[in-house]
Amino acid sequence: MKIHRRHFLAGLAAPMLAQSQESLPPWKPGTLDIHHISTGRGNCTLTIAPDGTVLMIDAGAQMPTEQQLVYYVPAYPDLTRRPGEWMARYAQRHLAKAGLEGIDHLWVTHFHSDHMGECKSDLPQSKKGSWKLTGVMDIAEQLRIGKIVDRGYPNYSYPAPLNDATMMNYQAFAKDSGLKLEAFRSGSNTQLGAVQKPQEFANFEVRNIVANGELWTGQGTATRQTFPSLAGLKPKDYPSENMCSGGIRIRYGAFDYFHGGDLCDGSNYGLPAWRNIESAAARVVGPVDVALASHHGYSDSTAPAVVRALRPRAFIIHSWDSAHPTMPALHNMLSEELYPGPRDIFATALKAEAKVAIRRLNQLKSALGHVVVRVQPGGASYEVLITTNADESDRVTARFGPYQSA
Ligand SMILES: [Zn+2]
Known part of the structure; x- marks a missing residue:
């Protein structure tokens, strides 16, 4: 039903370049903002719900070595800060x-x-405790945080103890920061939802779709575990960290957005079908207006089944590596065999070499900058605004839409 409406409305959006020097107008009550922040070093998505509830999704910060830099885009705006x-x-x-x-x-x-x-x-140590400042910990050093939700609290032991340096730093922070933490609850439509004035926006919802293989069924808050018991698996066959990634759907009236973190298809090369968790999640979510390309559009993500299920009007790729996105993922996103009608693709940054290796990257609407989805009050339409990541001016460099939510 939704599929057909989307098909008919798809032609309404006409991309338009903004020539002005205007900086992004501030969020206003009733509007839903989804900012895909482009630092060139990891994922970070800032969402402001219509009632003013703020949800930040991830705060990634990679620290590439000299040798690794060849694969990375530059750090944005620059290297003077983490x-x-x-x-x-x-x-x-x-x-x-x-x-x-x-x-x-x-x-x-x-x-x-x-x-x-x-x-x-x-890295410098926090003034608040024994952990080092990076990513999430840098956010918590600067901003009040109501609660943190992750896939591992409180034991951080699924599918096996997580104890590399990055994880031990996060766990020290989780344990000693005094902040409220919760384990992600698949199926919930309240855990990450509106908390400021929820009664004023009954048509806004954040639905937890999946984490650790536990997948929403689409009915109430019910879930089912798609991963088999670990007891029957060899450790080498355990679900990977990316397969354990969480995914959510944000809905505002007719507008739908899917964010699947680094969900992927771990069933390549003949491995069992339960490992294709990204497709299972996409089928539960169904058609959306805007989708983040899971796992940065890497080669184990954004498969035909995913693209066919989500069929978004706009794809956003959180990208910074020479393999973001890969050619098959991009070709799937562009395929009108998988679903008809136009679609616009926006990336937060592209490596110059990727544009040479993957010619069809020239079809992207934007290849650099913060990608801001701004959904109008009520959710019936939205725009995609690109703002500069060269400095902190938030100057709008391009503007696309309005698109009709389907
Ligand atoms: Zn990632």
């Missing part, structure tokens, strides 16, 4: 302009450094 400091400042200034303060929910999709902050020995 990625986590830039993200905290981004959130602070946008919230201040909106008359808001602090983050209500910080959700860590999964435990990789490009989503939570890599720990290196030369």
Whole structure:
């Protein structure tokens, strides 16, 4: 039903370049903002719900070595601050302009450094405790946080104890920061939802879709475990960290957005079908208006089944590596065999070499900058605005839409 409406409305959006020097107008009550922040070092998505509830999704900060830099885009705006400091400042200034303060929910999709902050020995220590400042910890150093939701609290032991340096740093923070933490509850439509004035926006919802393989059924808050018992698996066959990633759907009236962290298809090369958790999640979510390309559009993500199920009008790729996105993922996103009608694709940054290797990257609507989805009050339409990541001016460099929510 939704599919057909989307098909007919798809042609209404006409991309339009803004020539002005205007900076992004502040969020206003009734509007839903979804900012994909481009630091070139990890994922961070800042959402402001219509009632002013602030949800930050991930605060990634990778610290590439000299040798690894060849694969990375530059750090944005520059290297004078850590990625986590830039993200905290981004959130602070946008919230201040909106008359808001602090983050209500910080959700860590999964435990990789490009989503939570890599720990290196030369990073400064927090003034608040024994952990080092990076990613999520940098956010918490600068902003009030109502609660943190992650896939591992309180034991951080699924599918096996998580104890590398980055994870131990996060766990020290989780244990000693005094902040409220909760384990992600698949199926819930309240854990990450509106907490400021929820009664005024009954048509806004954040639905927890999946984490650790536990998948919403689409009925009430019921879930089913898609991963088999670990007792029957060899450790090498355990679900990977990316397969354990969380995913959510944000709904505002007719508008739907899917964010699946680094969900992927771990069933490649003949491995069991339960490992294809990204497709299972996409089927439960169904058609959306805007989708984040899971796992940065890497080769194990954004498969035909995913693209066919989500069929978004706009794809956003959180990208910074020469393999973000890969050619098959991009071709799937562009395929009108998988679903008809136009679609626009926006990336937060692209490596120059990727544009040479993958020619069809020239079809992206934007290849650099923060990607801000701004949904109008009520959810019937939305725009995509690109703002500069070269500095902190938040100057709008391009503007697309309005698109009709389907
Ligand atoms: Zn990632």
